[in-house]
Amino acid sequence: MIVYGVALLSFCTLFGMYTGNLLGELLGVNANVGGVGIAMLLLILLSNLSKKQFHLDTVSESGIYFWSAMYIPIVVAMAAKQNVVAAVSSGWLAVIAGVLAVAFSFAAIPLISRFGGDRDIEQEVK
Amino acid sequence: MDGSMLTELLVKQGLISAFLFVGVVTWISYWLSTHLTRGHIHGSAIAIALGLALAYIGGLYTGGSKGLADIAIFSGVALLGGSMLRDFAIIATAYGADLSAIKKAGWVGALSVVIGVVLSFVVGAVVALAFGYSDAISITTIGAGAATYIVGPVTGTALGASSEVVALSIAAGLVKSILVMIGTPLVAKYIGLNNPQSAMVYGGLMGTTSGVAGGLAATDPKLVPYGAMTATFYTGVGCLLAPSILFFIVRFLVG
Numbered sequence: 431m432i433v434y435g436v437a438l439l440s441f442c443t444l445f446g447m448y449t450g451n452l453l454g455e456l457l458g459v460n461a462n463v464g465g466v467g468i469a470m471l472l473l474i475l476l477s478n479l480s481k482k483q484f485h486l487d488t489v490s491e492s493g494i495y496f497w498s499a500m501y502i503p504i505v506v507a508m509a510a511k512q513n514v515v516a517a518v519s520s521g522w523l524a525v526i527a528g529v530l531a532v533a534f535s536f537a538a539i540p541l542i543s544r545f546g547g548d549r550d551i552e553q554e555v556k
Numbered sequence: 557m558d559g560s561m562l563t564e565l566l567v568k569q570g571l572i573s574a575f576l577f578v579g580v581v582t583w584i585s586y587w588l589s590t591h592l593t594r595g596h597i598h599g600s601a602i603a604i605a606l607g608l609a610l611a612y613i614g615g616l617y618t619g620g621s622k623g624l625a626d627i628a629i630f631s632g633v634a635l636l637g638g639s640m641l642r643d644f645a646i647i648a649t650a651y652g653a654d655l656s657a658i659k660k661a662g663w664v665g666a667l668s669v670v671i672g673v674v675l676s677f678v679v680g681a682v683v684a685l686a687f688g689y690s691d692a693i694s695i696t697t698i699g700a701g702a703a704t705y706i707v708g709p710v711t712g713t714a715l716g717a718s719s720e721v722v723a724l725s726i727a728a729g730l731v732k733s734i735l736v737m738i739g740t741p742l743v744a745k746y747i748g749l750n751n752p753q754s755a756m757v758y759g760g761l762m763g764t765t766s767g768v769a770g771g772l773a774a775t776d777p778k779l780v781p782y783g784a785m786t787a788t789f790y791t792g793v794g795c796l797l798a799p800s801i802l803f804f805i806v807r808f809l810v811g
Contacts, residue, residue: 439644439647439648439651440644442647443643443644443647446647447643450714450799453800457804459715459803459804460716461714461715461716461799461803462713462714462799463714463799463800463803464714464795464796464797464799464800465643465714465799466643466646466647466710466714466795466796467792467793467794467795467796467797468796469643469647469650470646470647470649470650470791470792470795470796471650471792471796473647473648473650473651474650474651474653474655474792475655477651477652477653478654478655478656491651491652494648494651495648495651495652496648497644497645497648498645498648498649498651500641500645500648501645501646501648501649502582502600502603502604502766503575503578503579503582503603503636504578504636504637504641504642504645505600505604505607505637505642505705505706506578506581506582506603506604506606506607506637507574507577507578507607507633507636507637508607508637508638508642508709508726509604509605509607509608509611509637509705509723509726510577510581510607510608510610510611510614510623510624510625510630510633510637511611511622511623511624511625511633511634511637511638512608512611512622512623512719512720512722512723512726513611513615513621513622513623513718513719513720513722513723514608514609514611514612514615514623514723515612515615515616515623516615516621516719516720516723517720517721517723517724517727518612520687520724521724521727522687523683523684523687523698523724523728524701524724524725524727524728524730524731525727525728525731526683527679527680527683527684527698527701527702527728527731528702528727528728528729528730528731528732528735529731529735530679530683530702531675531676531679531680531702531703531728531732532732532735532736532739532762534675534676534679535672535675535676535761535762536739536743536747537747538671538672538675538761539747539748539749539754539757539758539761540747540748540754542664542667542668542671542757542761543664543748543753543754543757
């Protein structure tokens with residue numbers, strides 16, 4: 431049943447949000463602390479349990495995959511409802527932050543790859 | 557049916573109208589991606605850019621603060637793009653992520669994800685500071701946006717940032733995503749991007765899944781799954797760290 435997948439997703443979302451709110455309260459901030467991340471972790475953990483412990487059939491899974499596929503369309507809608515007029519006045523901020531983030535990340539790749547040292551994964555592929 | 561009846565219908569069926577709207581925007585974007593950029597810029601990035609552009613037009617037209625959603629017939633866009641459905645869809649993307657994949661990537665893969673989030677966050681936060689933002693919530697949201705255009709708004713909503721700051725965080729993430737798509741093939745040989753190991757590090761550091769997949773596909777299609785594998789964990793880690801530990805550090809630093 432498709433609704434089982436959707437319901438499981440809802441459970442993880444509500445659990446994550448509740449935990450995030452609780453954490454926020456404990457830490458004395460009026461915010462949801464990491465709720466989405468906690469929900470994602472829970473869903474990953476559940477989907478990686480062995481089939482004996484927890485199993486969703488393919489039809490139920492499609493209830494989750496539907497929402498997963500709606501992610502970009504929803505992000506488009508989210509972009510379309512922002513206060514872009516106010517943001518444009520500091521539009522260079524976005525450009526500079528994006529460009530610098532990419533530049534620093536590119537620069538870090540050879541450093542961290544070297545950290546890894548061994549190439550066992552590459553050999554595995556061959 | 558005259559115009560006002562159609563308007564009334566579109567307003568009444570707000571969410572349904574929003575589905576149609578987003579579908580049309582997406583279709584146009586993928587068409588532009590294939591025909592204008594020959595697939596170099598992914599359709600999803602164009603769609604998000606179009607969304608921002610339409611929000612700008614909507615804001616100019618109505619003088620409101622909710623972008624296109626201030627125009628009555630597009631009011632459903634606010635519901636579809638609101639935090640409830642957005643968080644729901646983002647969480648859904650975690651389903652099926654393979655834990656054994658992360659084990660295979662090893663500690664270098666895991667490390668690259670954490671370093672990638674923190675690195676981009678710090679860069680974005682410093683730029684926000686340089687542009688005169690001094691409150692912890694705005695700085696954190698823009699820093700999170702430099703990670704990806706998802707981590708930014710999720711963090712902004714969790715902390716209660718203004719829509720203007722959230723828009724900036726989306727735009728920063730979008731610039732990053734597009735640059736990764738275009739720039740990867742150009743810098744690939746200088747950063748040693750020619751084996752699965754460095755592809756995984758690359759995916760973990762960049763994190764923008766569409767950017768990583770697009771960039772690797774143009775560099776060496778065989779590397780796509782390795783980069784995508786670590787990139788999928790990036791959003792989760794970002795959504796976990798930015799509105800929590802990273803926010804507390806920023807708040808501690810700026811008071």
